[in-house]
Amino acid sequence: MRQRIPGIMTACRLMITIFLVLLVILACPGLSAATGTDEIVCIQCHGTLPGKYAEPVKLWQGSIHQENGIACNSCHGGDPKDAANAMSPARGFLGAPKEKDIPAFCGRCHVGVLKDYLSSHHGKALGRGGPTCVTCHGNHKVFKATLDLINEKSCSRCHSFAQAEKIKAAMSETEKMIMTIETRTAGFKQQGIDTDRLEKGLFAVRNSFHSLFHTVDTDKVVAESARIRAELKKLDDLLNGIDEQLRKxxxxxxxxxxxxxxxxxxxHLFRKTFDRD
Ligand code: HEC
Ligand code: HEC
Ligand code: HEC
Ligand code: HEC
Ligand code: HEC
Incomplete structure (x- = not known):
């Protein structure tokens, strides 16, 4: 009997500790919630407002920004934790940007894109019939960008599609090469082959490729795409080298x-001969 009591005491202490740890985890929202962006006051209040003030919440759900934790206050500023002062300029609230302020508004985070855009025909026509970021990407329903954004319906709102089509053709060919190399590299990686050099090369090529579009300079896009495809050819040769090695x-x-x-x-034959003797 005497010996069993300390054992029970230890078990009790352990259970109390586990209980307290669980309590702390459940009470701390940062630990129990997956992302936490749904609990900010902007969404709680705007979700219940009528008409155009609730619309952004619905559009933003499922967007690439929501997926990456970029919430209302990341773009518009303000205090996401204090409903009474949420939209106070003193808490950094910026409001909704006017058309000519949109590129700088988005460009706080997309610095490279902003630079290319501002020096392009589009950026130079800002406020005089040129498109802003939201003309092509939308404001709240923003998805991962693909070349499908270049289409006749969208681009011929303001001018002919001829130049756009040339840009799209050059970029599509390059994109296809990137995708093939990506798949092959991933396949080798799965087999445990060291693909570090390939991945680094691909990363650099992809980066310079994806910032190309916003210049909307047809000659430049065509020439750069050709240069990028030459870089990709080198990666392709590397992959073929690995294939050859594997075959050998x-x-x-x-x-x-x-x-x-x-x-x-x-x-076996030798043993048989040996056994007979
Ligand atoms: C308690 C309710 C409430 C909260 C909390 C709230 N809003 Fe609003 N918001 C409103 C209402 C009502 C309007 C429309 C009237 C106005 O502009 O004041 C509005 C308007 C806006 C506008 C448009 C302003 C314009 O210039 O047209 C933006 C942008 C906005 N809110 C963003 C936010 C962000 C970001 C947060 C969180 C940091 C937030 N709101 C929190 C109620 C709220
Ligand atoms: C990626 C940046 C971004 C995020 C995230 C974002 N907004 Fe906006 N929002 C904008 C831009 C840009 C505009 C101006 C759009 C325009 O003129 O087309 C705008 C406009 C608005 C307006 C004014 C709408 C109108 O018709 O006058 C409201 C209200 C608003 N946003 C609320 C929100 C709320 C609520 C959230 C969170 C669910 C949110 N926004 C998230 C960029 C963003
Ligand atoms: C005329 C239409 C148009 C305008 C204006 C525009 N974009 Fe784009 N954007 C595109 C297209 C098309 C792509 C896809 C390019 C690709 O797949 O390589 C893209 C790609 C992107 C990407 C992804 C780049 C990457 O590295 O993968 C971001 C971010 C982006 N745009 C942000 C912006 C911002 C911010 C602005 C405003 C400063 C803007 N865009 C203006 C059409 C546009
Ligand atoms: C507070 C920072 C921030 C602001 C402001 C912002 N974004 Fe983003 N954006 C991000 C992050 C983070 C991602 C996801 C990671 C990535 O792909 O770069 C993203 C992704 C994107 C993508 C997809 C990129 C891809 O890889 O295909 C587009 C397009 C885009 N944003 C456009 C916009 C537009 C248009 C605005 C203005 C209305 C805007 N962003 C404002 C941070 C921001
Ligand atoms: C809101 C109007 C608008 C939209 C939408 C628009 N553009 Fe433009 N674009 C302009 C303006 C304005 C110019 C500059 C004036 C000019 O040179 O024609 C321009 C110029 C261009 C140029 C340079 C023209 C040249 O002669 O070299 C190209 C290329 C271009 N746009 C491609 C596109 C593509 C691709 C899309 C669709 C993803 C698109 N634009 C959507 C307004 C627009």
Missing amino acids: RRLFGAAAVAAALLAALLL
């Missing part, structure tokens, strides 16, 4: 297995 290794492996089998057979 498989051939060598098969030869080794055959040799081992032959050796075993010879040994």
